[in-house]
């Protein structure tokens with residue numbers, strides 16, 4: 352049995368319907384290639400334009416801001432381009448020959464593409480603090496998704512903690528929605544301001560400047576902000592849920608706030624799982640503290656049939672993601688030898704590259720200013736690093752002391768990274784904890800090796816997959 | 830933990846589901862995890878290792894803290910599943926029961 356709505360083949364498969372994926376699929380389909388856009392969520396938009404077309408908010412722009420309108424336009428253009436958008440479709444494997452493993456509506460099927468554009472975007476960087484697994488602690492991004500998709504806001508004493516633009520954006524959106532925030536605990540290290548100052552000239556020309564300053568002012572008017580937070584702890588009450596947030600500011604005595612909801616955030620990092628499992632080479636980026644894929648001028652990875660567009664190739668934000676989506680699609684058209692009427696492709700690519708350069712201007716300032724403090728990336732011994740298998744930082748350090756060299760071996764020591772999230776919530780922390788303990792760079796430690804399926808898929812689904820004559824010959828004798 | 834901005838929303842039909850045998854109401858179009866949080870029933874599961882309670886954490890399919898049983902199928906991610914009238918949801922205690 353195969354998933355009824357899945358095509359067996361296509362020219363270009365795009366994975367992820369955020370700004371990069373929508374832009375890529377639109378370009379590919381307009382050029383006349385059969386294009387399928389796979390997306391795990393119920394509706395296109397990605398996380399930045401989440402629920403752009405389906406939000407229950409009657410006036411989304413009034414609460415969420417103008418960015419939301421862009422998501423609607425991107426989704427509309429893509430639908431009009433002739434690309435097939437498959438929402439609710441999970442891609443759990445990508446092979447170098449362009450074969451995808453896809454689950455849709457409880458059935459799995461292979462889809463063979465001539466070229467694959469991975470546009471799986473970013474994940475929120477883990478913020479492992481004591482108590483971060485308690486019910487009542489979530490990410491700021493999660494709260495934003497609840498607001499966009501369900502019109503929900505936190506109730507009771509809501510505390511925001513961490514650093515980065517999304518934290519301030521959420522605070523402003525809550526304010527506009529009439530939701531109260533008890534406190535914003537800013538963990539941006541004070542020294543970052545000095546380090547970031549030298550990138551200020553680039554930032555002055557960036558479109559983010561006015562937007563960012565406006566947000567900070569808007570939030571500071573209505574929310575008590577505690578700056579220079581250096582330690583943070585979530586504490587549970589008798590109910591087993593969050594009851595209190597305790598924090599320190601440098602040498603001052605510990606302070607404490609009652610809390611019903613704690614929303615954590617310290618930036619985002621590329622979602623590299625699918626690209627890693629497909630064998631695309633990645634390098635450690637010390638400015639953005641993450642692994643990012645090695646890409647050529649057309650955003651093609653080290654696997655020729657796979658391009659990587661959007662924040663999955665390095666954090667640039669929504670506008671850069673869109674331009675990268677277009678560029679990756681143009682590269683795919685070029686590789687597949689699609690027609691180039693009027694020689695427009697080179698021009699369109701140059702335009703996209705210029706937009707990317709403009710968008711990235713000022714990024715160095717944000718990366719340096721909001722570089723999360725080591726204390727919030729490389730936690731103390733008692734803090735859980737792996738939420739799924741409940742492995743603490745102390746046990747990882749013990750394993751290193753016993754000679755465990757990297758995250759792959761750590762799996763057999765501690766099962767760390769082998770739970771259902773497959774390392775998505777812990778791999779950056781594991782890499783940095785091990786690098787620090789061994790006194791080597793995170794790049795040398797590497798990322799945990801990933802294999803398909805990168806998302807859980809039932810055995811029944813795999814067993815029911817349609818097989819090819821070649822696959823059958825491989826296992827049948829005679 | 831969460832409340833609905835009722836005055837700021839477009840009207841939508843009510844969808845009824847049961848969670849551990851209790852009926853709750855959601856808005857058509859809700860993600861299951863959002864409906865659970867809005868109904869004050871965010872505790873989706875306890876962990877197989879220590880039995881600690883967990884609730885949705887990322888809302889984007891990454892953390893797997895929102896695993897519940899939906900219409901008899903175990904370990905579904907509640908943050909990716911839209912609600913449906915008559916949906917039967919059970920929270921998960923500890924390790925999965927084999928065969929589900």
Ligand code: FES
Nearest residue numbers: 888892893895908
């Ligand atoms: S809440 Fe994280 S996977 Fe559902």
